[in-house]
Amino acid sequence: MTPQQLAQRAIARMQLSGPAIRMTIEGPEMGIVGVPLWLWTxxxxxxxxxxxxxxxxxxxxVTATAQAREIVWDMGDGRAETCRNAGTAYYTGGIVSPTCQHIYEKSSAGQPGEAYPVTATTTWDVxxxxxxxxxxxxxxxxxxxSVRIGEVQVLVTQE
Structure with missing residues (x-):
């Protein structure tokens, strides 16, 4: 067995995974067009x-060491975000700008399941x-x- 083959075994033992995807909205909640969606793992x-x-x-x-370098978030709307950190976890009342975000420009209405598919890919340096x-x-x-995005309509009347 070569050192390179043992390195592959060591990498497999680390059980590296994709991001534990977290977003500002969860489950059945709906995001809003134009409002930043925080992204983190x-x-x-x-x-x-x-x-x-x-x-x-x-x-x-052979000993192998891994560290994530970046996450590329394919947001399902034809655009992607590259984040070079794990992102900032959202908390209720959070007003500080996130370190990783996406702003949808259109509703997810008409998409399969009425939601955008989100694929997050972590690149690990080993x-x-x-x-x-x-x-x-x-x-x-x-x-x-996946994430559901809706629109807010505002009607202003003058009296």
């Missing part, structure tokens, strides 16, 4: 890192060493969700 060893693992066979051990060798590589992991 729960931060943990398998969703953002850092994470490390060792794989070995008699006489050879370094490994052992057995007199070392290397680095990138791996990606994806998660999916």
């Amino acid at each position: 729960e931060v943990g060893p398998t969703t953002w890192g850092p994470n490390s693992a060792t794989a070995s066979v008699p006489g050879l051990a 370094t490994w060493s052992g057995g007199g060798a070392s290397g680095s590589l990138s791996v990606t992991r994806q998660s999916t969700a």
